[in-house]
Amino acid sequence: MHAGDLCYADSSDLGLPADTYDPRTWDQFLAQTEPIAASVPWMASLGNHDMEALYSPNGYGGQLARWDFPDNGPVQSEGVYSFIYGNVGVISLDPNDVSFEIPANLGYTGGAQTKWLDNRLKFLREQDDVDFIVVFFHHCAYSTTTAHASEGGVRNQWVPLFDKYGVDLVINGHNHIYERADVLKGGKSRKTPIGSTVHPATDGTTYVTAGAAGRSLYAFAVPDSYAGHVNDVDEVPSFVWAAGAVKVTENVTWSRVRYTGYSFLAVDVKPADHGRTTTLTLRAVTESGDEIDRVVIARQAGGTARQRLNDATA
DSSP states (O other): OBOSOOSOSBOSOSOSTTSOBOTHHHHHHHHHHHHHHTTSOOOBOOOGGGOOTTSTTTSOHHHHHHOOOOSOSOTTOSSOEEEEETTEEEEEOOGGGTOSSSGGGTTTTTTHHHHHHHHHHHHHHHOTTOOEEEEEOSSOSSOOBSSSOEEHHHHHHTHHHHHHTTOOEEEEOSSSSEEEEOEEETTEEEOOOTTOEEOHHHHOBEEEEEOOSSSOOOOBSSOOBBTTBOOOOSOEEEEEEETTTEEEEEEESOEEEEEOSOEEEEEEEEOOOTTSEEEEEEEEEETTSOEEEEEEEEEETTOOHHHHHHHHHO
């Protein structure tokens, strides 16, 4: 899965007519990814660099010409869709629709995307064969880099829905680092060290920023902290974007794992028989293959739809 900013053909990132745009970058990107994408499903969402202003009205013509997105999302939204893989329900969202930081497409769906998200999360949580729900999109709900940090529009519009339906894992890009927050529910965090097992029905959602795939890397205001190099701090100075592209400072206690090298996120799911424990294990792996983070997310497999929904919204 690719959480947006697919190739940087629009290097300016603002979605405006004055942006710099070079379509040849698409050719380079697709040539680089073809050896994997030719045999492995490659699911993408949209980032701010994917608002290519050459294409009216929302800038997504370049993606539509090159990617065959599923068409089960809301009207007017591109790159917004859902699918079920094994016992995992997956949702891709377009945060340009709710972004305070980069507002070129702010509100372009007229609320249709968020309404669809509410309905889709409810649908997935009611399915007896869906144990985990994973949502991925570009702008970060929770991150502390000195570049983009956290998106207030996401927190306002979508995080309450993630809490409501007990979303297990949220994967973001945008910030070019790896960062994992402590598990969060209702705005409150519970310390989640490397190697922890979390139970999202009671503990909350795991938020990961996995944006260090290849572009230039960002920085944190505090030292990195990862497996073999743990450096816990009481607070991290950061900020969240508010309406009008305003930075609101905040000191956060939930930044648990931080890594400023190149890395990717690997997710492995172990299904289980009805009533037993099924697990989703996420691992952050560096470009050299070293594991820098691991968390296990656990649920009871195949509970009744009504009970699972009650657990998620309790």
